[in-house]
Amino acid sequence: MKMLAIDANLHISTAYRYLHEGIDVLADQAPDLHGVLHRAKTEGWYHLTLDGTLIETNRVAAKNPDTGHDL
Numbered sequence: 001m002k003m004l005a006i007d008a009n010l011h012i013s014t015a016y017r018y019l020h021e022g023i024d025v026l027a028d029q030a031p032d033l034h035g036v037l038h039r040a041k042t043e044g045w046y047h048l049t050l051d052g053t054l055i056e057t058n059r060v061a062a063k064n065p066d067t068g069h070d071l
Contacts, residue, residue: 005015031039033050040048045056063070 001015001019002012005012008015010018036048036050039045
């Protein structure tokens with residue numbers, strides 16, 4: 001944060017205020033947990049990682065052709 005504040009020619013407290021305002025804007029746009037779980041169930045997702053990022057993937061179904069191990 002300190003380097004970002006210096007690069008933007010901001011006081012460190014202003015940079016942190018902007019940071020928290022940005023986080024609030026992103027949080028307001030994020031789906032809630034119940035909505036994500038409902039979507040996962042209705043769309044038949046087999047795996048769901050709850051870390052704040054919603055990414056649909058089928059990598060868990062892929063196998064290494066040489067070894068047969070899951071990728």
